[in-house]
Amino acid sequence: AQTVTQSQPEMSVQEAETVTLSCTYDTSESDYYLFWYKQPPSRQMILVIRQEAYKQQNATENRFSVNFQKAAKSFSLKISDSQLGDAAMYFCAYRSASSGGSNYKLTFGKGTLLTVNP
Amino acid sequence: GAGVSQSPSNKVTEKGKDVELRCDPISGHTALYWYRQSLGQGLEFLIYFQGNSAPDKSGLPSDRFSAERTGGSVSTLTIQRTQQEDSAVYLCASSLGRTAAQHFGDGTRLSIL
Numbered sequence: 521a522q523t524v525t526q527s528q529p530e531m532s533v534q535e536a537e538t539v540t541l542s543c544t545y546d547t548s549e550s551d552y553y554l555f556w557y558k559q560p561p562s563r564q565m566i567l568v569i570r571q572e573a574y575k576q577q578n579a580t581e582n583r584f585s586v587n588f589q590k591a592a593k594s595f596s597l598k599i600s601d602s603q604l605g606d607a608a609m610y611f612c613a614y615r616s617a618s619s620g621g622s623n624y625k626l627t628f629g630k631g632t633l634l635t636v637n638p
Numbered sequence: 639g640a641g642v643s644q645s646p647s648n649k650v651t652e653k654g655k656d657v658e659l660r661c662d663p664i665s666g667h668t669a670l671y672w673y674r675q676s677l678g679q680g681l682e683f684l685i686y687f688q689g690n691s692a693p694d695k696s697g698l699p700s701d702r703f704s705a706e707r708t709g710g711s712v713s714t715l716t717i718q719r720t721q722q723e724d725s726a727v728y729l730c731a732s733s734l735g736r737t738a739a740q741h742f743g744d745g746t747r748l749s750i751l
Contacts, residue, residue, distance in 0.1 A: 557742075563727060564641075565742035611681065617737070622694065624669060624736035628681035 522547045522614050529622045533602045534637050540587075541597045541632045543612030547596035551617040554588065555626070560608040566612070571595065571619070599634075607636040640664070642743035644730050650749045651720060659715040663732030670713050671733075671740060672693045672705060676726035684728075684745075687713060688736060717748075725750045 523546045533539035556568040571579045571588050573620070578586050583600045599606055612629040616622055643662040651657055672684040674697075684697040687707045698704070702721075707713040717724055718744050727747050731740040 543703065563729075563745040563747075565731070567741075570723075570739065589679055615737075623685050624671070624686050624733075625694070626671075626681075626740060627683070630680045 522549075522552075522616070522627050524612050524614050524627055524629040524634050526612055528612075528632045529630070530633045530635070532635040532637060533599070535602055535604060537602055538598060538600045539602055539634065541599075541610050541612075541634065543597070543629055545593050545595065545612070545614050547593070547614065547616075549616055549618060553615045553617055554586075555610045555613040555615070556586070556595075556597045557613060557625070557628075558606075558608045559611065559631070565611070569597065582591045602636050604636050604638060607634055609633050642730055642732050642741055644728075644743035644746050646746055647744065648747045648749070649706055650751065652751050653722060654719055656716065656718045657720055657748065659717075659728050659730075659748070661715070661730030661732075661743060662729045663711065663730070665711075665712070665739075667732035667734055668710065669733045669736050669738070669740075670707060671731045672713070672715050673731065674699075674726045674731045675729055675745070681729070684715070686736075720748075720750045722750045724748060 525544045552573045554571045557565045569581045587596045609631045611631045613626045645660045670687040684700045686694040702718045705715045727745040729745040733740045
């Protein structure tokens with residue numbers, strides 16, 4: 521079974537600065553997807569960024585980028601120019617890409633609570 | 639509506655009562671998922687629907703939990719004889735297909751007294 525570990529329960533960053541959230545995962549599969557979701561107090565899980573394991577290039581989405589290290593099974597999220605609206609719980613998630621398997625199920629880490637200080 | 643809609647937003651009930659949680663997915667999304675988010679366990683997968691059928695119910699924690707989906711649209715998660723450990727946020731998500739990006743609702747916060 522796959523597991524996702526977020527070792528930082530809480531992080532804080534000053535507005536306009538950069539912060540990196542860590543995520544590691546364990547899998548025996550070679551093809552999979554990794555995600556970062558943001559959950560503000562409204563509770564809705566919002567997809568921030570997605571990475572396909574077969575792609576070597578790191579995904580970016582505006583101020584959000586990832587550092588995907590497949591051999592190390594590491595998938596960190598970098599938020600640049602942090603804004604007050606970035607304050608939320610951030611979840612790292614894994615999904616298999618193998619056909620016929622549980623390739624619909626998201627496996628989540630425990631989350632990292634990000635505080636942005638003005 | 640444009641997004642996944644869940645109701646009620648909050649539900650408080652007494653131990654032993656039955657509760658029904660509703661999820662209205664994004665129009666056209668054939669896949670629907672229920673997850674549970676609790677302090678001790680984090681986010682856990684409960685059940686997956688493709689159309690009206692549920693190929694994977696493996697995450698349902700006990701036989702007190704059941705779910706159905708009708709007309710390939712609205713889904714209801716039912717918890718019978720609620721226990722205090724059922725207190726959690728129940729999140730619903732939908733997607734165009736089983737491998738497409740999942741879009742989540744705001745969840746139902748269930749509190750068992």
